[in-house]
Amino acid sequence: MRKLTILILGGIFFLSCDATKKEAPRNKEEELVMYEFSEMALLMEEMCKTNEDLKKKIVNKEGIGEFSDKFLNIHSAVLTNPKDRDTSFEIFSKAFVENQQAIFLASPDEVKDQFNLMVNSCIACHKTTCSGPIPRIKKLLIK
């Protein structure tokens, strides 16, 4: 019974975006728990990956291609907690998408600063909704 409680608590931490969710499973039973990612969580993972690739291209001064429409899904993807999609979420997601788009319009001199602006708009929203992943998002910043 005690183990079950721990498992359930672990699941709640994970879903509520707590930093502890990135901890390694503490025992075999926990490893077996199947987590279900929300559409938004999956999109966020994809946005992380895409922007890690984009960062490499900017740092290596390679061509960066075009803005991907998949980022627009932030306006519709289903959240773990649908109540998180409030007015402030809409404002932050709009600012984020604009900053992401602007990277592809920036001059070579401005592209790094514009990329960092985009990363800061990820962080700005996360401060209001989901602070767990912030240390990971900060690693995207180009120094």
Ligand code: HEC
């Ligand atoms: C408008 C607000 C907002 C913006 C902008 C935003 N996020 Fe998120 N992010 C969230 C919310 C809310 C969740 C929780 C999603 C859920 O559980 O359904 C989340 C979840 C995540 C997660 C955890 C996903 C998981 O594994 O559970 C990561 C990583 C993440 N975001 C990275 C980013 C990155 C990188 C950016 C910018 C490229 C970004 N976010 C922009 C609100 C935002």
